[in-house]
Amino acid sequence: DADVTQTPRNRITKTGKRIMLECSQTKGHDRMYWYRQDPGLGLRLIYYSFDVKDINKGEISDGYSVSRQAQAKFSLSLESAIPNQTALYFCATSDPNQPQHFGDGTRLSIL
Amino acid sequence: DQQVKQNSPSLSVQEGRISILNCDYTNSMFDYFLWYKKYPAEGPTFLISISSIKDKNEDGRFTVFLNKSAKHLSLHIVPSQPGDSAVYFCAASGAAGSARQLTFGSGTQLTVLP
Numbered sequence: 001d002a003d004v005t006q007t008p009r010n011r012i013t014k015t016g017k018r019i020m021l022e023c024s025q026t027k028g029h030d031r032m033y034w035y036r037q038d039p040g041l042g043l044r045l046i047y048y049s050f051d052v053k054d055i056n057k058g059e060i061s062d063g064y065s066v067s068r069q070a071q072a073k074f075s076l077s078l079e080s081a082i083p084n085q086t087a088l089y090f091c092a093t094s095d096p097n098q099p100q101h102f103g104d105g106t107r108l109s110i111l
Numbered sequence: 112d113q114q115v116k117q118n119s120p121s122l123s124v125q126e127g128r129i130s131i132l133n134c135d136y137t138n139s140m141f142d143y144f145l146w147y148k149k150y151p152a153e154g155p156t157f158l159i160s161i162s163s164i165k166d167k168n169e170d171g172r173f174t175v176f177l178n179k180s181a182k183h184l185s186l187h188i189v190p191s192q193p194g195d196s197a198v199y200f201c202a203a204s205g206a207a208g209s210a211r212q213l214t215f216g217s218g219t220q221l222t223v224l225p
């Protein structure tokens with residue numbers, strides 16, 4: 001079983017719809033992160049959380065929101081999806097000052 | 112404004128030879144650097160890291176070199192194997208409090224030819 005699980009793996013939806021991407025982990029890490037990857041670009045940080053009561057904006061948080069429901073769960077929401085949010089989304093977890101461990105990604109297409 | 116740059120989108124190397132992947136950065140506050148490897152349909156996996164207090168770190172076939180004055184790091188893979196074919200991302204972080212946010216380069220596709 002994967003240590004960092006993202007659901008769904010693929011999603012196609014329409015402009016204006018609300019979308020939620022979910023991430024769960026069994027690694028026991030306090031820190032969780034959401035990134036997006038666009039073609040020809042590296043991963044860019046959307047939001048991160050250091051514990052259940054701590055949520056921080058990353059480089060590109062506009063148009064996104066997150067919820068840290070428990071230590072093991074961190075979800076990303078697009079309140080009203082737009083086509084330029086079409087991308088590959090990754091969740092990651094880590095211990096403090098340790099490398100981040102990534103899920104296998106969610107490919108999101110917004111028509 | 113890319114703070115971490117991987118200027119070679121792709122690299123092909125013969126099996127058994129050395130692969131050298133390069134990365135440049137502009138932010139002098141970065142003090143910790145990592146390389147991740149990514150296969151298709153999978154997430155990035157951590158490969159090797161180096162702190163700014165060192166100039167070299169080795170792990171088996173993988174060695175990372177850091178040249179702080181040039182703001183340049185490189186990943187050497189010796190010998191290269193077909194299973195090393197993947198996208199390699201360079202990432203950097205700075206001591207911004209304890210945030211350890213990572214800034215990624217755009218990646219280099221390595222193809223190791225049998």
